Amino acid sequence: MKIVLAPDSYKNSLTAKQVAASIKKGFQKVYPNAEYVSFPMADGGEGTVQSLVDAKNGQIITEKVVNPLGNPTEAQYGLIDDGSVAVIEMAQASGIQYINQFTQNPYITTTFGTGELIKSAIKHGAKTVIIGIGGSATNDGGAGMAQALGAHLLDEKGDELQYGGAMLKKLDKVDISEMLPELSDTEIIIASDVTNPLTGPNGASHVFGPQKGANEEMVEFLDEALSHYADVLKRDLGKDLENVPGAGAAGGLGAGLLAFTNSQMRSGVDIVVNYTGLKEKVKGADVVITGEGQIDFQTKFGKTPIGVAKAAKAVDPDTTVIAIAGSVGEKISELYPLGIDAIFTCVPGIEELSKAIQDTDKNLQQVSENIARLIKKV
Numbered sequence: 018m019k020i021v022l023a024p025d026s027y028k029n030s031l032t033a034k035q036v037a038a039s040i041k042k043g044f045q046k047v048y049p050n051a052e053y054v055s056f057p058m059a060d061g062g063e064g065t066v067q068s069l070v071d072a073k074n075g076q077i078i079t080e081k082v083v084n085p086l087g088n089p090t091e092a093q094y095g096l097i098d099d100g101s102v103a104v105i106e107m108a109q110a111s112g113i114q115y116i117n118q119f120t121q122n123p124y125i126t127t128t129f130g131t132g133e134l135i136k137s138a139i140k141h142g143a144k145t146v147i148i149g150i151g152g153s154a155t156n157d158g159g160a161g162m163a164q165a166l167g168a169h170l171l172d173e174k175g176d177e178l179q180y181g182g183a184m185l186k187k188l189d190k191v192d193i194s195e196m197l198p199e200l201s202d203t204e205i206i207i208a209s210d211v212t213n214p215l216t217g218p219n220g221a222s223h224v225f226g227p228q229k230g231a232n233e234e235m236v237e238f239l240d241e242a243l244s245h246y247a248d249v250l251k252r253d254l255g256k257d258l259e260n261v262p263g264a265g266a267a268g269g270l271g272a273g274l275l276a277f278t279n280s281q282m283r284s285g286v287d288i289v290v291n292y293t294g295l296k297e298k299v300k301g302a303d304v305v306i307t308g309e310g311q312i313d314f315q316t317k318f319g320k321t322p323i324g325v326a327k328a329a330k331a332v333d334p335d336t337t338v339i340a341i342a343g344s345v346g347e348k349i350s351e352l353y354p355l356g357i358d359a360i361f362t363c364v365p366g367i368e369e370l371s372k373a374i375q376d377t378d379k380n381l382q383q384v385s386e387n388i389a390r391l392i393k394k395v
């Protein structure tokens with residue numbers, strides 16, 4: 018019996034590695050001698066660094082960077098494959114957790130710290146940088162990120178723009194002559210959490226600006242600023258990004274990365290499946306167990322369980338794929354035709370969220386044992 022455990026993390030509760038360990042303990046009560054292969058997974062969002070570092074025995078690097086408000090902070094990223102590949106979550110340096118109702122202000126928040134993480138990864142020898150973007154406090158189109166990598170974003174007087182989305186309105190010229198030279202040999206793979214364009218009603222400012230503190234007037238101003246930024250990028254760098262899907266992710270960092278680096282957008286979970294070699298590991302598996310904190314029909318839009326199911330079924334359509342979630346939401350039947358054979362929640366009954374989170378390990382073991390008993394019977 019070969020059992021592959023490839024879950025995502027359960028947000029605010031367990032890392033993907035811990036989830037896999039809990040499921041394994043439950044299964045071992047029924048199948049003590051099975052072959053277990055644990056594969057912490059992720060989809061480019063929160064937990065991607067930890068999952069890839071765990072899956073590939075990588076290394077966590079801590080770097081002093083600037084947070085979105087321009088204050089010093091420490092942020093982490095991962096190095097895998099002997100340091101040749103870096104894994105970054107932009108939110109570690111420029112995420113929404115750094116702001117509160119008193120400090121939130123997308124006119125001034127910056128992605129400079131994300132650029133510092135990319136620079137650090139390159140200085141450590143990374144030739145490929147996987148960057149998960151989303152969960153940001155910023156609306157600066159990745160301008161701060163580009164400045165940290167040596168780009169000059171200049172106003173009419175030739176002065177460097179200050180941090181923040183509002184400043185982009187003053188952008189007159191982009192000069193990339195002093196950007197980090199190694200960037201031209203660095204492949205950047207972007208895992209974006211959304212497919213929104215840079216500007217317009219579905220763009221970064223209109224859709225995600227309010228959650229970062231923008232009122233109606235600010236949203237309009239920021240949208241115009243990003244539109245002007247896109248015009249200058251098109252004129253000075255020859256990149257037309259305004260309507261590219263994902264350009265509006267992380268306050269337009271998607272556009273910034275596409276404009277200033279050798280980058281391409283890919284599905285986050287496909288990147289992780291690829292880098293962990295999951296398809297190789299699921300060969301010969303009798304059962305593949307995946308999961309995430311919350312499963313519902315939206316899981317089909319590139320979340321971990323679907324990525325795992327697709328990989329497993331591509332290798333062998335007869336492999337049984339089971340998902341275990343903390344909470345199971347609406348229309349999960351939409352996931353069955355996509356490769357997930359059955360979905361279970363690990364929460365035993367109605368209880369406080371804090372209690373469910375606290376008991377996740379125990380609950381996961383319990384439901385896993387039950388699933389194993391059922392499989393044995395069948």
Ligand SMILES: O=C(O)[C@H](O)CO
Pocket residue numbers: 150151152153154210211225265266267268
């Ligand atoms: O950071 C943001 O703006 C949202 O997560 C969308 O990417």
